[in-house]
Amino acid sequence: MPKISESEWEIMKTVWRENPLTAEQIVQQLPKDTEWSDQTVRTFINRLMKKRALGYHKSGRSYQYYPLISEKECVRAESKSFLNRVFNGAAGLMMTNFLEETQLSDKEIERLQQILTEKQGRDPQDPSRP
Amino acid sequence: MPKISESEWEIMKTVWRENPLTAEQIVQQLPKDTEWSDQTVRTFINRLMKKRALGYHKSGRSYQYYPLISEKECVRAESKSFLNRVFNGAAGLMMTNFLEETQLSDKEIERLQQILTEKQGRDPQDPSRP
DNA sequence: AATCAACTATTACAAATGTAAATATAACCC
DNA sequence: GGGTTATATTTACATTTGTAATAGTTGATT
Numbered sequence: 001m002p003k004i005s006e007s008e009w010e011i012m013k014t015v016w017r018e019n020p021l022t023a024e025q026i027v028q029q030l031p032k033d034t035e036w037s038d039q040t041v042r043t044f045i046n047r048l049m050k051k052r053a054l055g056y057h058k059s060g061r062s063y064q065y066y067p068l069i070s071e072k073e074c075v076r077a078e079s080k081s082f083l084n085r086v087f088n089g090a091a092g093l094m095m096t097n098f099l100e101e102t103q104l105s106d107k108e109i110e111r112l113q114q115i116l117t118e119k120q121g122r123d124p125q126d127p128s129r130p
Numbered sequence: 131m132p133k134i135s136e137s138e139w140e141i142m143k144t145v146w147r148e149n150p151l152t153a154e155q156i157v158q159q160l161p162k163d164t165e166w167s168d169q170t171v172r173t174f175i176n177r178l179m180k181k182r183a184l185g186y187h188k189s190g191r192s193y194q195y196y197p198l199i200s201e202k203e204c205v206r207a208e209s210k211s212f213l214n215r216v217f218n219g220a221a222g223l224m225m226t227n228f229l230e231e232t233q234l235s236d237k238e239i240e241r242l243q244q245i246l247t248e249k250q251g252r253d254p255q256d257p258s259r260p
Numbered sequence: 261a262a263t264c265a266a267c268t269a270t271t272a273c274a275a276a277t278g279t280a281a282a283t284a285t286a287a288c289c290c
Numbered sequence: 291g292g293g294t295t296a297t298a299t300t301t302a303c304a305t306t307t308g309t310a311a312t313a314g315t316t317g318a319t320t
Binding site: 261262263264265266267268269270271272273274275276277278279280281282283284285286287288289290 | 291292293294295296297298299300301302303304305306307308309310311312313314315316317318319320
């Protein structure tokens with residue numbers, strides 16, 4: 001799993017959301033507050049190709065880029081890294097911390113409670129069988 | 131809030147856990163699997179001083195280092211950065227994701243449920259008054 | 261006081277990252 | 291087919307990070 005830098009994450013998120021995309025489309029679909037020049041974005045795209053995080057196929061004069069690695073995998077890797085760096089890997093601690101610091105809507109709270117209830121009492125070694 | 135790199139986080143976590151500490155003590159208290167040379171650790175300490183994340187007072191021939199920034203603040207900043215980078219700032223999404231991917235003990239699940247119950251139904255604009 | 265040993269401070273250097281300019285390439289228009 | 295121009299590729303350069311080695315300082319020792 002290649003290491004994706006902060007800036008590169010913006011590119012990847014855009015391409016995950018919709019693909020394939022040309023470089024120009026990527027530029028357009030980045031958050032409006034992004035202040036990178038076109039060339040900068042193209043540099044990031046290129047680095048992601050070198051890392052084998054993006055692939056492409058030609059289309060006319062330009063390329064159409066698409067992800068070679070899944071968002072799920074990247075999210076998982078990045079989450080793990082964050083968890084270890086900041087909370088020494090203690091997921092429970094991390095979550096109590098987030099819950100305490102974060103404002104959540106009632107809807108979200110219910111959703112979380114539902115997930116927790118489902119998890120509860122299940123054999124930890126066999127999550128598929130309640 | 132200075133940006134703390136991955137390696138620097140290890141130093142800070144050690145010093146937050148107990149302080150003040152001399153450089154040598156920091157070296158000793160790092161996780162056993164850390165393979166940095168003494169000099170490397172001292173480099174990190176120095177960079178943290180430049181960033182004003184660590185302070186010191188002299189003690190005999192060596193320094194005793196202590197944190198100038200709180201763990202809470204750093205955790206908050208790093209969490210926010212992670213949340214934005216990976217989940218576009220959507221804390222609810224982040225937490226459902228973590229809950230689904232993470233194995234938690236029944237104890238931890240109960241603790242989380244308790245926090246959720248406490249949060250529930252409270253005025254989001256005035257968390258102090260239930 | 262001169263020396264030694266332990267620390268700290270400075271310097272080094274490669275890789276990654278942020279930010280882009282310059283150059284090469286190739287598709288499209290005439 | 292040749293020029294134009296949009297795209298991609300290469301090159302550039304400063305900063306940060308990882309990883310130390312080397313040089314400088316100072317309290318301790320004889």
